[in-house]
Amino acid sequence: MARRRRSRRKGNGPGTTLLGVALIAGALAAFGAIGWLVFTESKRPGIDAASLCPEDGPSGHLAILLDTTDPVSATQLQAARARIEAQITAAPDFTRVSFATVSPDAGLRAASFRSLCKPPSDASALTGNPRLVAERYRDAFLRPVSDTLDGLLAIPQADSSPIMEGLQQFLAEIPGFATATTPREVVLVTDLVQHSDVFSFYRGGDWSSFQNSGASARLARSLTGAEVRILRLPRPAAPAAVVDDFWVRYLDAQGAARVSPTVLGDL
Numbered sequence: 001m002a003r004r005r006r007s008r009r010k011g012n013g014p015g016t017t018l019l020g021v022a023l024i025a026g027a028l029a030a031f032g033a034i035g036w037l038v039f040t041e042s043k044r045p046g047i048d049a050a051s052l053c054p055e056d057g058p059s060g061h062l063a064i065l066l067d068t069t070d071p072v073s074a075t076q077l078q079a080a081r082a083r084i085e086a087q088i089t090a091a092p093d094f095t096r097v098s099f100a101t102v103s104p105d106a107g108l109r110a111a112s113f114r115s116l117c118k119p120p121s122d123a124s125a126l127t128g129n130p131r132l133v134a135e136r137y138r139d140a141f142l143r144p145v146s147d148t149l150d151g152l153l154a155i156p157q158a159d160s161s162p163i164m165e166g167l168q169q170f171l172a173e174i175p176g177f178a179t180a181t182t183p184r185e186v187v188l189v190t191d192l193v194q195h196s197d198v199f200s201f202y203r204g205g206d207w208s209s210f211q212n213s214g215a216s217a218r219l220a221r222s223l224t225g226a227e228v229r230i231l232r233l234p235r236p237a238a239p240a241a242v243v244d245d246f247w248v249r250y251l252d253a254q255g256a257a258r259v260s261p262t263v264l265g266d267l
Contacts, residue, residue, distance in 0.1 A: 047119075051096075051115065051116060051117055051175075052116050052117040052118075052119050052140060052141060053094065053096060053116075053117035054094055054117070057176060057180075057182070058094050058095060058096035058117050058176070058180075058182065059092050059093065059094040059095055059182055059183075060091070060092060060095045060096070060180075060182040060183040060184065060185075061095065061096050061098070061174065061176075061177050061180055061182070061183070061184040061185065062087060062088065062091050062095050062096070062097045062098070062185050062187070063098045063170065063171065063174055063177065063184070063185070063186045063187070064084055064087075064097070064098065064099050064100075064186075064187045064189070065099075065100055065101070065102060065166065065167055065170050065186070065187070065188050065189070065190070066080070066099070066100075066101050066102070066152045066153065066155075066189045066190075067101070067102035067161065067163055067166070067188070067189060067190035067191065067233075068101065068102075068152075068153065068155045068156070068157060069102055069103065069104075069157055069158040069160065069161040070157055070161060070191055070193065070233070070235065071157055072153075072233055073266040075265075075266045076233055076264045076265075076266050077153050079231075079264045080153070080189045080231050080264055081149055081153060083231055083262070083264075084149065084187065084189070084231075085149075087185075087187060087229075088118065088145065091118055092118075093118060093119065093120045093121075094117050094118060094119070095117065095118050096115060096116070096117050096118075096174070096175070096176075097115070097116055097117070097118055097145065098113070098114065098115040098170070098173075098174045098177075099112070099113070099114045099115070099145075099148050099149070099152060100112050100113045100114075100152075100166065100169075100170040100173070101152050101155050101166070102161060102162065102163050102166035102167075102190065103155065103158055103162075103166065104158050104159065104160040104161075104162055104196070105158070106169070108155070109166055109169055109170070110169075110173075112151070112152060112155070113170070113173050114144070114148045115173075115174060115175065116140075116141055116144060116145070118141060119133075119136055119137050119140065119141055120133055120137065121133070121134060121137040122134060122137075160195050160196050161191075161193055161194060161195045161196065162194070162195075162196035162198070163188075163190055163192065163193075163194045163196075164194055164196070164198065164199065164250070165196060165198065167186075167188070168220060168222065171186075171222045171223075172220075172222070177222075178222060183227075184225065184226040184227070185226065185227045185228075185229060186223065186226055186227070186228045186229070186256075187228075187229045187230075187231065188228065188229070188230045188231065189231045189233070189264075190230070190231075190232065190233060191232065191233040191234070191235040191238065192230070192232060192235075192238075192243050192247055193235050193238045193243060194246075198215055199213070199215060201238060201239060201242060201243060201246075205246075206242050206245070206246060207245060207246045207249045207250070210246070210250075216253065219250075219253050219254055220254070221253070221254055221255045222254060222255075223251065223254040223255045223256040224254075224255030224256075225255065225257050226255070226256055226257060227256070227257055227258045227259075227260070228251055228256045228258070228259045228260070229259075229260045229261075229262070230247075230259065230260070230261040230262065231262055231264050232261055232262065232263050232264060233264055234263055234264075234265065234266075
């Protein structure tokens with residue numbers, strides 16, 4: 001009688017076993033990653049419905065002050081808006097974006113104030129609803145920001161330009177700005193030609209007269225550690241050397257970490 005041959009099952013060798021172990025390990029890692037994403041999302045701080053800011057505070061500040069107290073050309077307004085929108089787009093998620101205007105009317109300054117945190121514009125399908133996230137970004141953030149810019153850039157000129165006073169009121173109104181340890185950036189759209197009862201270049205004011213008047217003792221150092229970006233509207237009739245010298249000293253005294261000027265021409 002012929003001896004029976006033992007049949008060998010194909011695929012049960014060491015290679016198959018290692019492949020199975022690798023697939024199981026990969027699946028466990030994937031489930032672990034998904035679980036970690038869900039756990040991380042569940043532990044995120046809540047979001048304030050009015051400001052869109054996290055309950056534990058924004059990731060930073062972008063404060064934008066617009067000065068239209070003197071004539072501004074359509075070309076300059078368009079350039080200013082484009083640069084402001086680029087700054088907002090580049091800002092990290094949950095940056096608090098704040099706006100206000102320069103005006104001799106304290107009521108108008110207060111009414112122009114707007115402050116919202118920038119929410120995420122997209123989300124993973126694993127941890128959120130991408131469509132709802134995109135809608136909230138568009139409707140609750142982008143649209144109000146666009147409407148705010150429309151209004152601020154259309155404010156008519158005034159008979160005085162209290163830039164320093166407007167800046168101080170603005171920064172004081174931004175929740176948490178003064179004590180923030182996160183990055184802070186201030187954008188000034190202005191010709192820098194201060195003209196108010198406190199100080200005026202049109203009355204021959206300069207840094208020395210500002211100091212001698214005692215006004216420098218009132219500086220709040222509210223820009224300590226902040227970066228300042230100036231979108232400058234050139235004003236040929238103003239004493240440029242005096243204006244430049246004053247603001248270099250003023251921003252330094254206020255504690256600004258860095259100042260970056262850009263001229264918005266109209267030719």
